[in-house]
Amino acid sequence: MVSxxxxxxxxxxxxxxxxxxxxxxxxxxxxxxEKVTKAMKDLNYRPNSIAxxxxxxxxxxxxxISGPLHNPFFVETTTSIVNYANEKGYKMNVFFxxxxxxxxxxESVLSMQLDGLILSSIFMDDPIYEELQSLNIPFVMFNRKHxxxxxxxxxxxxxxxxxxxxxxxxxxxxxxxxxxxPLYTSTFYGRYIxxxxxxxxxxxxxxxxxHETDTSEDAVREAVxxxxxxxxxxxxxxxxxxxxxxFAIDTLKELGYGxxxxxxxxxxxxxxxxxxxxxxxxxxxxKTDKNLGRLGIEHLIELIEDSNDPKEQVRTTMxxxxxxxxxxxxx
Amino acid sequence: MVSxxxxxxxxxxxxxxxxxxxxxxxxxxxxxxEKVTKAMKDLNYRPNSIAxxxxxxxxxxxxxISGPLHNPFFVETTTSIVNYANEKGYKMNVFFxxxxxxxxxxESVLSMQLDGLILSSIFMDDPIYEELQSLNIPFVMFNRKHxxxxxxxxxxxxxxxxxxxxxxxxxxxxxxxxxxxPLYTSTFYGRYIxxxxxxxxxxxxxxxxxHETDTSEDAVREAVxxxxxxxxxxxxxxxxxxxxxxFAIDTLKELGYGxxxxxxxxxxxxxxxxxxxxxxxxxxxxKTDKNLGRLGIEHLIELIEDSNDPKEQVRTTMxxxxxxxxxxxxx
DNA sequence: CGGATTTTTGAATACGTATTCACAAGTAAA
DNA sequence: TTTACTTGTGAATACGTATTCAAAAATCCG
Numbered sequence: 001m002v003s004x005x006x007x008x009x010x011x012x013x014x015x016x017x018x019x020x021x022x023x024x025x026x027x028x029x030x031x032x033x034e035k036v037t038k039a040m041k042d043l044n045y046r047p048n049s050i051a052x053x054x055x056x057x058x059x060x061x062x063x064x065i066s067g068p069l070h071n072p073f074f075v076e077t078t079t080s081i082v083n084y085a086n087e088k089g090y091k092m093n094v095f096f097x098x099x100x101x102x103x104x105x106x107e108s109v110l111s112m113q114l115d116g117l118i119l120s121s122i123f124m125d126d127p128i129y130e131e132l133q134s135l136n137i138p139f140v141m142f143n144r145k146h147x148x149x150x151x152x153x154x155x156x157x158x159x160x161x162x163x164x165x166x167x168x169x170x171x172x173x174x175x176x177x178x179x180x181x182p183l184y185t186s187t188f189y190g191r192y193i194x195x196x197x198x199x200x201x202x203x204x205x206x207x208x209x210x211h212e213t214d215t216s217e218d219a220v221r222e223a224v225x226x227x228x229x230x231x232x233x234x235x236x237x238x239x240x241x242x243x244x245x246x247f248a249i250d251t252l253k254e255l256g257y258g259x260x261x262x263x264x265x266x267x268x269x270x271x272x273x274x275x276x277x278x279x280x281x282x283x284x285x286x287k288t289d290k291n292l293g294r295l296g297i298e299h300l301i302e303l304i305e306d307s308n309d310p311k312e313q314v315r316t317t318m319x320x321x322x323x324x325x326x327x328x329x330x331x
Numbered sequence: 332m333v334s335x336x337x338x339x340x341x342x343x344x345x346x347x348x349x350x351x352x353x354x355x356x357x358x359x360x361x362x363x364x365e366k367v368t369k370a371m372k373d374l375n376y377r378p379n380s381i382a383x384x385x386x387x388x389x390x391x392x393x394x395x396i397s398g399p400l401h402n403p404f405f406v407e408t409t410t411s412i413v414n415y416a417n418e419k420g421y422k423m424n425v426f427f428x429x430x431x432x433x434x435x436x437x438e439s440v441l442s443m444q445l446d447g448l449i450l451s452s453i454f455m456d457d458p459i460y461e462e463l464q465s466l467n468i469p470f471v472m473f474n475r476k477h478x479x480x481x482x483x484x485x486x487x488x489x490x491x492x493x494x495x496x497x498x499x500x501x502x503x504x505x506x507x508x509x510x511x512x513p514l515y516t517s518t519f520y521g522r523y524i525x526x527x528x529x530x531x532x533x534x535x536x537x538x539x540x541x542h543e544t545d546t547s548e549d550a551v552r553e554a555v556x557x558x559x560x561x562x563x564x565x566x567x568x569x570x571x572x573x574x575x576x577x578f579a580i581d582t583l584k585e586l587g588y589g590x591x592x593x594x595x596x597x598x599x600x601x602x603x604x605x606x607x608x609x610x611x612x613x614x615x616x617x618k619t620d621k622n623l624g625r626l627g628i629e630h631l632i633e634l635i636e637d638s639n640d641p642k643e644q645v646r647t648t649m650x651x652x653x654x655x656x657x658x659x660x661x662x
Numbered sequence: 663c664g665g666a667t668t669t670t671t672g673a674a675t676a677c678g679t680a681t682t683c684a685c686a687a688g689t690a691a692a
Numbered sequence: 693t694t695t696a697c698t699t700g701t702g703a704a705t706a707c708g709t710a711t712t713c714a715a716a717a718a719t720c721c722g
Contacts, residue, residue, distance in 0.1 A: 004679065014703075015702085016680085016681080017700090019681085020700095022680090027700060032700085046442055047442070047679075048679070049442055050381055050678080050679090054708070055706070056679085057708090069400065069406045069409065075401075075406060079401075083429070086435070086436065092425055093419060105417065111378070113379060250608070277581070280579055306694080310352055310557065332708090334708055334709085336709095345710090346672085349671095349709095351711095359669095360670060362716080379708050381709090382677090382710090385678070665722095668719070669716100670717070671714105671716070672713105673714090674713085675711085677709090680706085681706085687701095688700090689699090691696075692695075
């Protein structure tokens with residue numbers, strides 16, 4: 001490994017001068033700049049970023065803890081987050097939530113030297129929150145949030161649940177199913193509550209049509225099978241994510257149901273894939289064309305770079321909006 | 332920031348002893364282990380990984396330069412790679428190839444302190460290869476490879492092209508289209524050559540049916556439109572990746588063609604999504620159930636951890652195998 | 663108990679860079 | 693020419709940890 005000392009020796013200057021050239025300090029003579037630059041090239045010198053970080057206290061490294069990529073929502077957010085961070089000169093360490101045990105991921109993240117952290121994978125009352133606080137680096141949650149607040153970017157999930165219910169009820173549906181994920185995440189909790197409240201208010205809520213799954217394909221399929229196996233089948237289903245909607249549609253088609261003639265489906269997230277003409281999924285999203293991940297990473301980097309200001313919280317709750325497409329219709 | 336010195340002071344020992352406890356050195360008394368451990372907890376001490384790396388010369392960090400996630404192939408490989416690396420205790424810095432200009436990505440990677448690198452995004456004669464060599468860290472290419480060799484994991488692309496051609500010709504097709512990506516990547520080059528050679532040998536190769544695209548949805552759509560606009564339309568198409576196949580099927584259906592009755596489609600990669608019953612794509616893959624990314628990262632970590640051995644090259648070229656499903660049929 | 667041996671410890675140093683500080687050389691003003 | 697000021701430079705030090713080396717403490721053995 002060739003160090004700045006080696007460069008210094010070759011250029012006939014001190015290591016300090018090499019360092020100055022590296023950080024283009026104004027106070028170094030033309031002459032020496034040239035000598036040092038040449039020596040660097042000759043030796044194929046690359047500054048050691050570790051040593052730099054040690055003194056500068058900046059790693060230019062962020063971490064992302066994301067939901068799994070088999071959910072297209074996270075495909076989009078991960079792409080946006082990684083690309084934006086790279087554009088801004090940050091490296092991005094990526095981790096994927098693994099069902100159940102995220103401790104090893106958190107352990108890893110906590111032991112790293114990071115400039116910031118962005119994550120979707122946190123439960124509403126996750127004790128990890130305190131630990132993240134203690135890191136004293138900015139972190140933002142996207143999609144999900146924590147009970148204690150912090151920085152987050154989300155959709156108003158409860159309102160979204162209501163919107164879905166209203167849409168389906170407006171179409172004349174009275175037996176409406178719900179398939180969501182774990183209620184200890186803020187997203188599913190909000191969507192669930194919003195949906196149930198509205199259904200209860202305007203028609204009747206049939207608990208047998210409410211299914212909390214782990215969002216896996218198998219679990220969704222099972223939920224659909226159970227639902228459609230009842231005597232009072234639902235005529236519409238609110239799937240709490242587009243990923244769930246896609247799995248559900250799949251199972252329904254397999255069972256011979258037509259979408260939307262026999263069963264209307266409303267998803268949520270407005271994933272690009274669902275916009276596609278082979279799906280044309282009716283879904284709930286927000287207005288901005290930037291996804292939640294992108295918004296989150298923008299905020300994070302802002303927090304990092306304007307850290308001199310009184311760091312105020314970033315709390316964005318976007319208004320949900322219905323994208324009416326072709327998987328829902330009048331009863 | 333609380334350092335090992337602070338811990339030392341609090342525990343009433345030297346910094347050396349703290350360091351020893353940290354790396355559970357055998358030569359430290361029970362008594363001191365306890366004192367130090369307690370002090371660590373009291374101060375909520377976390378060792379600085381940067382400082383550690385500076386002396387140990389190990390960062391436990393790898394980089395992945397991947398193709399874009401809108402290609403499901405890379406969704407699978409990225410997931411496998413990141414998860415496997417994390418399991419093995421490595422952090423993974425992720426970058427996505429951006430069309431055209433990868434220099435900023437490479438610049439970033441070259442300046443990092445890495446234990447290893449895995450990448451799919453390299454051209455056959457990419458000059459970056461030499462630079463990567465000069466880093467003196469192990470790196471492996473997956474899916475694509477470089478003319479100069481190095482470590483790689485791939486499918487025998489030429490044989491795969493031949494397999495596709497044979498399959499379609501065996502079914503009675505004589506007008507067979509091809510849609511692939513840039514020929515300066517080893518994957519597309521091999522698939523193209525293998526396909527063309529075989530078609531030329533067994534029937535007639537119509538250059539008008541050969542399309543080199545940038546693999547984007549728009550480009551694929553355009554290729555399909557051109558192809559199907561000719562008087563001698565193809566009755567079958569070999570799409571050089573499943574992603575391309577999916578785009579092509581989409582466009583064809585939109586044009587009113589039935590798959591496979593009107594047009595047979597054979598993809599390549601055997602992506603999980605294409606296996607799904609809503610696609611049932613006939614495709615070409617390999618036998619192992621581990622994807623190329625997973626195989627690549629396993630090799631990489633092996634190279635890193637067994638670096639004492641004479642580091643021999645890892646060159647894996649897997650035999651292609653046809654997965655015959657429901658998008659191809661007899662003419 | 664005394665010497666030999668082993669275990670445990672801390673001081674010093676290295677890792678590669680950035681930065682402070684003092685000093686040398688050069689320039690401008692007087 | 694002297695003084696004051698600017699510019700350019702290198703020596704020294706800091707960052708937080710691991711490791712070497714020598715010394716201190718503890719243990720063993722006869």
